[in-house]
Amino acid sequence: MNTPIIVAIVEDKDDIRQSLAILVNGAxxxxxxxxxxxxxxxxxDLTRYPVDVVLMDIDLPGMNGIECVRLLKPRHPDMQFMMCTIYDEEEKVFEALKAGANSFILKRSSPARLLDAIRELHDGGSPMSSSIARKVVGSFFNVPAPAEAERNTELDVLTPREREILGRLSKGYSHKEVxxxxxxxxxxxxxxIFNIYEKLQVHTKVAAVNKYLGRV
Amino acid sequence: MNTPIIVAIVEDKDDIRQSLAILVNGAxxxxxxxxxxxxxxxxxDLTRYPVDVVLMDIDLPGMNGIECVRLLKPRHPDMQFMMCTIYDEEEKVFEALKAGANSFILKRSSPARLLDAIRELHDGGSPMSSSIARKVVGSFFNVPAPAEAERNTELDVLTPREREILGRLSKGYSHKEVxxxxxxxxxxxxxxIFNIYEKLQVHTKVAAVNKYLGRV
DNA sequence: AGCTCAATACCTCATTTGTATGATTTTTTC
DNA sequence: GAAAAAATCATACAAATGAGGTATTGAGCT
Known part of the structure; x- marks a missing residue:
C-alpha cells in the first residue's frame, strides 16, 4: 500500500471509539x-485538518452527527463521510444523505466489512448496509416496499392467472384489452375478474387494484 | 436446515448462466x-411460477431485463429482483430501480459476495455494489424529489374539487357514492370526472387513480 | 362592466362492467 | 386414476361508466 487512507472517528462511547481506532490502525x-x-x-478540528474518511456516529451528545456533516461537507467536498448507526431509521438515513453523507452502515457490520467499506468509500463508492439501501431505493423511487413478510397474504388466494389479470387491470386495461x-x-x-372480486371481497376494479398494490 | 431460497436466472450467455446456476445450486x-x-x-414462466429471487441480466436479446422486471414486479411484488450488469450505467440503474428492481450488482462481484447479496436481498435488504450506490445517493440530493415534483405538476392542473373527487375515486367509490x-x-x-380525464389524458378510473397515486 | 373559470346540473347514447348461472376442458393434486 | 382446482367460454340483464353537448350561477380579475 502506498499512501494509507487517513481516517477520523467521531464517536462518544469510549469502548466503541477505541475499538474502531484499533481496528483501523491495525489494518x-x-x-x-x-x-x-x-x-x-x-x-x-476537521475544518482545519481534513482527512480522507470520517466515521461519524449519528447520535452524539450536543450537536448530532448529521448536523456535523452538513457543516463540514461544504468546507471539504472531497472528505467522505460514513455514517455509523445502530438502527436503520428511515428519516435519519435521508436526512444524513441530504446533508452530504456518502455512506451509511450499521454498527453490527463485521470488522472486515467495515474495512472493505472504508476502502470502497475512498475509491468513490457509497457502501451501504443492504437494509439501508432498501430504504433509499424504496422511498426515493416510490417503489412499493414489500419488505415486510406479512404483506398482502390476501393475494395468496389468487391463482397465477388471476394475478396476471389483476396486474393488467392495475394498469388501467379494460376487459377486452386484457x-x-x-x-x-x-x-x-x-x-x-368476478372470481377475483369474490376472493378479495370487493366489487370494483379500483378497489381490487388497491388491494393488489397494497394500498388498502 | 430451513427452506432454501428459490432462485431463477435470466441470462442469455450460456457460460455465465451455467456458472451462476452451478454457483447457486452448489451453495x-x-x-x-x-x-x-x-x-x-x-x-x-415466472408469472405463473414465481420464485424468491431473480438474477436478471439487463442486456438481453429482444425484451431487456428492465422491461421484464417492470412487467413482473406488479404481478409478484414479493419476488425480489437483482439486476446483474457489467457496467454501472447511471441511466440503466435508475430505470431498473424505477421498474421495481430491488438490488443491483456488478457481474465482477465475487461468488461469495453474490451469494451474500442474494441472502441479504431475500432478507429484505437491497444489496448494491458501492459504485452503484454512489450514483443513487448522488442523485438523492442533486435532484430534490424529482418524482414528487413531476407528479405534483400534473395534479396541479386539477381544481381542488377535482382532486377531492379523485381522492375518493382512489378509494374505489362509485360516482353515486362520491x-x-x-x-x-x-x-x-x-x-x-370527465374533466379530470381530459386533463390527465386518461380514459379510465384506474388510470386516473394511478396518476393520482403517483404510480405512473 | 366584461371576462374567465370553477362548480353545479341535465340530457342522450353507446359501451363497459358487475352479477348470475351453467358448462367444458386442462391441470394439479392426492 | 379419481377428485379438486383452475382455466376456458356462453348467455343474459341491470347498473355503472365514458363521451358528447348545453346551461346557470357565483367568485375573482382587469
Missing amino acids: DGFVCKQTYVNAEDALD ADELFVSPTTVRKH | DGFVCKQTYVNAEDALD ADELFVSPTTVRKH
Whole structure:
C-alpha cells in the first residue's frame, strides 16, 4: 500500500471509539490519528485538518452527527463521510444523505466489512448496509416496499392467472384489452375478474387494484 | 436446515448462466431450477411460477431485463429482483430501480459476495455494489424529489374539487357514492370526472387513480 | 362592466362492467 | 386414476361508466 487512507472517528462511547481506532490502525493501508468524542470538537478540528474518511456516529451528545456533516461537507467536498448507526431509521438515513453523507452502515457490520467499506468509500463508492439501501431505493423511487413478510397474504388466494389479470387491470386495461393480450375471450376475463372480486371481497376494479398494490 | 431460497436466472450467455446456476445450486440454502435465456420466456414462466429471487441480466436479446422486471414486479411484488450488469450505467440503474428492481450488482462481484447479496436481498435488504450506490445517493440530493415534483405538476392542473373527487375515486367509490358524500348530484360528479380525464389524458378510473397515486 | 373559470346540473347514447348461472376442458393434486 | 382446482367460454340483464353537448350561477380579475 502506498499512501494509507487517513481516517477520523467521531464517536462518544469510549469502548466503541477505541475499538474502531484499533481496528483501523491495525489494518494495512489505514491510519487513524484523529478521534473525537463529540461533533463540536470534530467540526472545529476537521475544518482545519481534513482527512480522507470520517466515521461519524449519528447520535452524539450536543450537536448530532448529521448536523456535523452538513457543516463540514461544504468546507471539504472531497472528505467522505460514513455514517455509523445502530438502527436503520428511515428519516435519519435521508436526512444524513441530504446533508452530504456518502455512506451509511450499521454498527453490527463485521470488522472486515467495515474495512472493505472504508476502502470502497475512498475509491468513490457509497457502501451501504443492504437494509439501508432498501430504504433509499424504496422511498426515493416510490417503489412499493414489500419488505415486510406479512404483506398482502390476501393475494395468496389468487391463482397465477388471476394475478396476471389483476396486474393488467392495475394498469388501467379494460376487459377486452386484457383478453386481447392474453388471447382469451373477454368472457373468460370477466369470469376471472368476478372470481377475483369474490376472493378479495370487493366489487370494483379500483378497489381490487388497491388491494393488489397494497394500498388498502 | 430451513427452506432454501428459490432462485431463477435470466441470462442469455450460456457460460455465465451455467456458472451462476452451478454457483447457486452448489451453495447451502440456495436452489436454482429455473433458468432462462431471454426475457420473454422468463416473463411467461415466472408469472405463473414465481420464485424468491431473480438474477436478471439487463442486456438481453429482444425484451431487456428492465422491461421484464417492470412487467413482473406488479404481478409478484414479493419476488425480489437483482439486476446483474457489467457496467454501472447511471441511466440503466435508475430505470431498473424505477421498474421495481430491488438490488443491483456488478457481474465482477465475487461468488461469495453474490451469494451474500442474494441472502441479504431475500432478507429484505437491497444489496448494491458501492459504485452503484454512489450514483443513487448522488442523485438523492442533486435532484430534490424529482418524482414528487413531476407528479405534483400534473395534479396541479386539477381544481381542488377535482382532486377531492379523485381522492375518493382512489378509494374505489362509485360516482353515486362520491355524489352522496359531497352532497352534489351524480351528474356533477360525472362531469368532474370527465374533466379530470381530459386533463390527465386518461380514459379510465384506474388510470386516473394511478396518476393520482403517483404510480405512473 | 366584461371576462374567465370553477362548480353545479341535465340530457342522450353507446359501451363497459358487475352479477348470475351453467358448462367444458386442462391441470394439479392426492 | 379419481377428485379438486383452475382455466376456458356462453348467455343474459341491470347498473355503472365514458363521451358528447348545453346551461346557470357565483367568485375573482382587469
